[in-house]
Amino acid sequence: MERPFAITLDVGSSRANHTGSWRVERPVYVDRLPPCNDACPAGENIQRWLYHAESGDYENAWHTLVEENPLPAIMGRVCFHPCETACNRAQVDEAVGINAVERFLGDTALAHGWSLPAPGPATGRKVLVVGAGPAGLSAAYHLRRRGHAVRLVDSAPRLGGMLRYGIPAYRLPRDVLDAEIARIVNMGVEVGLNETVTDIAAAREAAGADAVFLAVGAQLGKRVSIPAGDSAKVIDAVSFLHQVADDDPPLLGRRVVVYGGGDTALDAARTAKRLGATDAVIVYRRNREKMPAHAEEVEQALGEGVTVRWLSTIERFEGERLVIEKMALNAEGFPEATGEFEELDADALVLALGQDTDLSLLAGSEVAVADGVVQVVDSMMTDVPGIFAGGDAAPSNRTATVAVGHGKRAARGIDAYLAGRVDERPARHALAEAGRLNTWYYADAPRTERPELERIRRQTNFEEVIGGLTEDNALFEARRCLSCGNCFECDNCFGVCPDNAVMKLGPGERYAFNYDFCKGCGICVAECPCGAIEMVPERI
C-alpha cells in the first residue's frame, strides 16, 4: 500500500535507530561461584547438578554430580554438608536440602543401575593407592577416568575404610556402601585386600607403580590414662565400631558410658544402645554449644534415649562405678575443674577421644610428617616426588567428604605429575554473595525434611534412621535452589528490558545482549534473581 508521506510509517522502522549509542555502561553475563560449590570439600558443582535435577532430569544430574564425586549415595548419607551451611537460601528461609537430593540421586542411580563414566584411554602408567577408604576410592575413580592403571590395597578384608569400619550401618546401609564401591572397582581397579603396606618405597616398587597415593586414614583410637580397676571394661570407640562392623561386637553390658564429644562418641553411644544397652551415657567436658559433634547427630542421639553428662570429666573407673568431676566454663569458654564429684554406674567405658594415623609405613622415607599427619602441597604431593597423600592421613578436618575431595585433587596432581605438567587449577569465579541476589523472585518454599524412622524402632536395630526423599520431595527441594551466580534461564533479563535488547538463545543456550539497542539502564542486572549479570563501564 502506498503510504501517506511522513504521517504514516512502516512497522519496525525504528530498528534503524541504534540506541546503543546512549550507553555509558554495558551489562555482561557472568558466572559466579555458588557458595555451596565453594564450600563443598569434594568440589562438587552442586548448583549445576541441582539445575538438572530441577527439571527432573535426574540421570543428567547424577552424571554431573559424579564428575566430581563417585559416591553420591554414600555422601548423601554421611556428609555433614557444609554446602547447606553456606547456602544463600538460609537467608531467605532455610538452606536447600542439598544432601537429601544428593542421596536421592545416588539411590536413584543405584536403583536404575546408571554407570559411571568409562575409564579413559589407557596411559600405560600405574598408580598404587594405599587405603580403600573414601580418599582412596575417590582417587582410584579419578585416576581410572584419566586412563591410569590403579592398584588399590587395604589392610582390611573389605573395601571402604572408615566408611565401613567407622560409620554404623544405621547411618550407612552396607548394601549402598557395597554397591557404590563395586561401581568403582568395576572400572578396572586392581584390588588387594588384607594387604598391609609396611614400606612405602618397597610397595611402590613391588607394584611397579609410577606414583603412590597414601590414604591410610586415622585408624588408631586415642587413649588417655584413666585410673581403672582390672575388672573395668574399657575400649576405644574406633575398635568398638570396627568390631561391630565385622559382626563381632564386644559385650559391654547394660550400662555403657562413652567419653568424648565428637561424632564418633555419638556413633558409639547409639551403637551401644542398639546392642542392648539400657543406659548409653555420654560424658563430655564442655556444654552442648561447644560440642564438636554435628547438631543433628546430637538431636538424633538424644531422641533415641542417649543421655549426656555435660561439663563432666571422668576421674576414675572403679568396679562398676565411674567418678566424674563437674566442670565449669571460664571466661574464655574453657572447662575448669570445680572440685565437685559425682558417681555414675557403668559396665563399660568407650573412649571416643580422637584418632591417630599409623604412619609406620613411611619409616625410612623422605616423606615429611608433622603433627601426626603427612605434609603435602596443593596437588597433595609429599616431599617425595610421585608420593601423594590425602584423607585423614593428611592435614584435614577428617570427614569423608574432605577425603573424597583429596582423592580427586590427588588424582589430578598425579595425572599432572605423570605427564610432567604443573598441576594448575582453573581460576575460581568470584563468589556469588547473597547480596547480589534478588530473592524476590524465588517462590516461597520452606524446606522439605526427610522422614525420620520411628524412634522406637531405632532403639533396637540397625535399620537406617534417615529415610530418603520421595521423587516429588526431591524435585521440590532441588527447585528451592537459588542458582546463585549462575543463569538458570528464568527469562527475567529477556522480559524486563524496555528496549528488547536481550536475545534468548534457546534452551540451555542462555541469552546474549544486543548492544545495538541496549541503553545500559541496568534493570536486567537489578532484576536478575541469581546475580548473573553485572554492569561494566562502556569501552571507549
Added chain:
Amino acid sequence: MTEPTATRVHFYQVGSFAVGNRLLSADDRTVQSNPARTNSIDSGHRACQGCGEALGARYALDAAMRATNDRLVAVNATGCLEVFSTPYPETSWRIPWLHSLFGNAPAVATGVAAAMRVKGRDDVRVVGQAGDGGTVDIGFGTLSGMFERNDDVLFICYDNEGYMNTGVQRSAATPPAARTATTDVVGPEPGNVFGQGKDLPRIAMAHDIPYVATATVADLHDLERKVERAMEVRGARYLHVLVPCPLGWGSASSDTVRLARLATESGLFPVFEAEDGVVTGARRIRRRVGVEEYLRPQRRFAHLFNGAGRPDVVARLQAMADANIERYGLAPDEEE
C-alpha cells in the same frame, strides 16, 4: 478476595514471579518469555533508559496480541509513549497503531471498534492507551463517555504519576508530597498537596463497566493474566498500570521494576481487579515494607528525608498505604 497472594505457581522455583521459567509448561509461561512474542513496541524507540512505560506497553500489548491471536489495533494518546515511539521517519510499533490527539484516544478507539463491528470484523479488538495525563486529566471526558457507552475497548493507562513528556508537571495522578515542576518543594506544604487527585480505577468501577484492574510492571504474570481476562470480555474495560519513570521520579534507571514492586508491597499502589463494579480480587502483599522504603530512592520525595526530614508527611503517606491495605484486604497472610 479470590486472588491468592504471593506464590501462585507452587513448586517451580520462580514460577510466580520471574518472566519465564524453563520448568513451566509453555502454556503457563508468560508471553514475554516467548522468543516469538510480538515486541509490539520494538527496539530503537527513544524512551529514557529504564523507561517503565515502554516496558509496560510492551507487556500489555504483547499479552493482548496473544489473547487476540494478533488481531489487535492500538490507539495512542499524545504523550511520552507516542513521541518516543514514532518520530518520523521511524516507528517502533509492530501492530496497527493510530495516534490522533492528547485528549481523545478513548473516543478514537471507540471509532475504531465501531468500524470493526460494522465491517463484521469482530475478531479485531481495540486497545486505547495513554499516560496518566491523557487518561485522568485531558482524556477523562472521552474516557468516561467510552465507559458509560460500554464500547468494546480495553483502555490502558500507563500511570507514571505526572506529565513527563512536557518536563514533569503535576497531573491528577501525582501523589501527595511529590515534587514536580509545578509542585515545587517550597512553602509550608512542599511538593504536591494532600487531598487532591483522582482515583481513576474506582471512578471506572463507578461506571459499572465489566472489568477494571490495576497492575504494575513488577508483576508480569498478574499483568498478563489481567490483559487476557480483559480480552475475554466484551465492552469497556480499564487497566491501570503503574510504570515508574526514572526521569520524573528521580530514580535510578535500574530501579524501575523494583520501585513498582515497592509501591505494591508498601500498599501505596493497590493491585486489584473488579468486575461489574465490584472488587473481585486483590493481590496480597508478600513482603510488607513501610512507605519510606519506597519513597527514599526517589528524588521527588527527597525533601521528606533531607536534614530533619518530614516524618509527619511520611506518616500521612503511610496512613494512605494503610488505608489501601484495609480497603482492599492487602495484608499478607500472616498478618490476618
Added chain:
Amino acid sequence: MLQQIEGSRAIAETVARCRPEVVCAYPISPQTHIIEAIGAMVKDGRLTPCEFINVESEFAAMSVSIGASAAGARAYTATASQGLLFMIEAVYNAAGLGLPIVMTLANRAIGAPINIWNDHSDAMAVRDAGWIQLFAETNQESADLHVQAFRLAEELSVPVMVCMDGFILTHAVEGVDLMDQELVDRFLPPYEPRQVLDPDDPVSIGAMVGPEAFEEVRYLAHLRQLDALELIPTVAAEFAALTGRASGGLVHPYRLEDAETVVIAMGSVLGTIKDAVDARRDPGERVGVLGITSFRPFPIAAVAEALRGARRVVVIEKSFSLGMGGVLATDVAMSAPWLGQRLVTVVAGLGGRPITRRGIEDVIERARRDDLAPLTFLDLDEGVIARERARMSASRRSGPFAENVLRDLGSATEARR
C-alpha cells in the same frame, strides 16, 4: 423523488443513502434534526449496517469519526457553531491524517454573546484546517453536495464539510428531489481507504514529524486541495449527467455575461440576491451574481475568470475577521487583484439578522453610485453604537456591552410605544 421536506430531513435521508457506516451524534442547534433522523433510521434498521454512537461532546464526535475512518469505515457527523469550535483540534487532526470524513456544518454564529442563529463565523474559523468546505444555496443543493462530498473525500483522502445555513435551510420545508438508493450507489462506490488500520498490514498512523519534513507534509496537503479544484467540477459534471442537476462545482455564476456590478456571496443568501439582481436587471442594470460553492479550496482561477469584465464587485458575507474585515472578500481580492478599490465588502446577516431583497437592492444601488465604504455593515444601528461608546467613555464600569445594547434597544422600543 421530489418531495416537500424539511432541510434537515432531506440531508438525513440523503446521507443515509450514502451508506455511512459510523455516525456520531452530539446535539447542537441547528443541526440536531439531521442526527436525530439518522439515529432513528439506524435504530429501526432502515440504515444498516451502521453504528450510531451518542457521544459526550463534539470533540468525541470528531474523534470517533477519526477512529472509524482510520479503520476503514465511512464516517459522518454533523455540528454547528460552538460545537465546531469544541472539536476544532480534532477537525485539524482529521485533515492532517487525511481521513475522508464528511460533516454537515449547520452554520451558526459563535458566542459570546451566545446566539443560535445563522451566520458563517463557524465555517470561517476552520477555513485553514485542511477540509474541503462546500456551501449550499438550497436544500436541494445541500442534499446533492453530501453525495458529492463522500465521492470527493474518498477520492482525495481529504475530509469534506458541507456548509448549510442553520435554520434558514436546515429548518426550511421545501421541495427536494431525493436521490433514490440505486442512483446514489451508481454515483458513490464503496469506500476504499488509502490507509487503514489492519492487523494483516500493520502501519503506524499519526507519527510525530519534525522540522525536516513538516513543510513537505503541509505542502502535500495543499496539493491535495489543488487537486480538489480539478476534481470538484468533474464530480459535479458527472453528477449533473446522472441527475440533470447543476449542484456543486466551484462557483455558480448568474447573469454575469455583461455584468458591470458583480455581487459575490455564499450559501442561502444567494437566492435572495438573485431576486434582487433580477429586479435590477429588468430596468436594464448590468448586474450579476457569483455564488461561491467551494470556499476551500478557493477557486482563484474561476473567480478571476468570472470577474474579468466586472467594473465593481460587492462581496456580501455573513462573517468577518474582527479588526480586519471580510474574509471571503480577501480571497476574492487575491483572485482579482486588478479590482483594487473597486471591491467592497458588505457584512450582513450576522447572528441571524435577516437579509432582505430590499436591503440587497439598496446595496447594489449604492455600489452603482460608488457610495459604499470599503467595509460596510448592512443595517447597522448607528444609534446603539453611539450610545454604547458614549457610556464606555463616561464610565470605566460601563457593564457588558451586549446586555447594554439589548437594554438600549428595549428602551428604544418602549420609547416608540
Added chain:
Amino acid sequence: MFQVRFHGRGGQGVVTAAELLAVAAFDEGRFAQAFPSFGSERTGAPVVSYCRLDDREIRSREPINEPDAVLVQDVTLIHQVDLFGGLAPDGFVLINTSRTVEELGLADLAERCDPSHLATCPATELALEHVGRAVPNAPLLGGFAALTGQVPLEALAVALRERFPGIVGDRNVAAATAAYHHVRAEQEAIRAAAD
C-alpha cells in the same frame, strides 16, 4: 562572534552548561545567546546545546553549524556522534576525560588542531571530588575559560553561584576553579614543550 557547541547526553546538564556560559558572558557585559536543540530523545540519548558570544547584539537565530569551540561532556559519544563536524580550522576542543586525546583514539583530531586549542580535563572526577556528584558541566566551563579566554573564571563563578545558591554553588565554583587550573597547566606544558 564566538560560537560554542556542547555535546553530552540527556540528563547530564548540557543545556544548563550553555545557559551558564551565556549568563557569565552577560555578567561581563557581553552579548550572549544560549539555546538547546530540541528533539524526541530522552535521558541518555546524545544531545547538543549551543552558545553564542559577541561584543554586540546577537540577532542571528540560525543553528550553529560551524562552531568555534566544541565541548564534549561524555567521551562515550566519541565514536557515536560527529562531534567535531564543522569545527572551524582554528577551533577549540575541550574533552571531559582523564585520558589523553591519543588514548581516546582521536589522533586525527590532534593532528589537525592547534595543540594550544585542544585540551582535556577530568571534569567528572573533579565534580565528584568537589560537588559530590558526577555533573561535569561546571568544571568543563572552568576548563573552557582557561582554554579560550572567552569568559573570565570570576564571571563563571558569579553565574554558578546565581544558579546554585549556597554551598552547592561554592562547590561548583571550586570544581570549575580546579578545572581552570588543570587546563591552564596543561596549556603551559604544551607551550613549554613547543619552545
